[in-house]
Amino acid sequence: MKQCHLEICKGDDTGFCVVCKHISGKEYTCSEGPKINYFYAESLPSRYHDGMERYLNEGIDPGGFLTACLENNLSESYARADVESKEYIPTIVFWLYNSCPSPAWGSPEKVKNWASARTRERIERLKNTNCQECLELAAQYEGVLK
Numbered sequence: 001m002k003q004c005h006l007e008i009c010k011g012d013d014t015g016f017c018v019v020c021k022h023i024s025g026k027e028y029t030c031s032e033g034p035k036i037n038y039f040y041a042e043s044l045p046s047r048y049h050d051g052m053e054r055y056l057n058e059g060i061d062p063g064g065f066l067t068a069c070l071e072n073n074l075s076e077s078y079a080r081a082d083v084e085s086k087e088y089i090p091t092i093v094f095w096l097y098n099s100c101p102s103p104a105w106g107s108p109e110k111v112k113n114w115a116s117a118r119t120r121e122r123i124e125r126l127k128n129t130n131c132q133e134c135l136e137l138a139a140q141y142e143g144v145l146k
Contacts, residue, residue: 038104044095045088056104059118069096070105119145 038056041049051062061067065085068076069092077089096105104114119141126138 038101040099042095042099043091044099045091047084048088048092052100055115055118056101057118058122059115061115066092067111069093070100070111071108072106073108116145 039049039053041053044052048062048066051066054060055062055066055070062070065077065080065082068080069089074089078086081089101114103110105111123138123141123145126134126141129135
């Protein structure tokens, strides 16, 4: 078990602290509580793992190219892709169809609803902590959803 690097978040075995993950880019155990892992990486090129995992598990925008792929917008995907990403569009579509939860992709509305639901889940996990920074972050996220 990794200990949280913040003094205000004492680590335990129940889940991951969004504050620590947000600040350090690493997952540290904290009292935030358990979370569901919606991300299954098989067949998705590794350069897209972080963005897609953050989107699926936390509702965090994965960037313009992946968002266009998630929204099933081929022309926008191609327009936003770099040279290497253009080659991976068929692979990403294959991964979306076979491995991504269907409520998480397919239209702009589905992408927005998925991200909002994951953000609400994150807010609830943050509220169930005794970490002051986590509680402040939950209040900020609630302001974004309004």
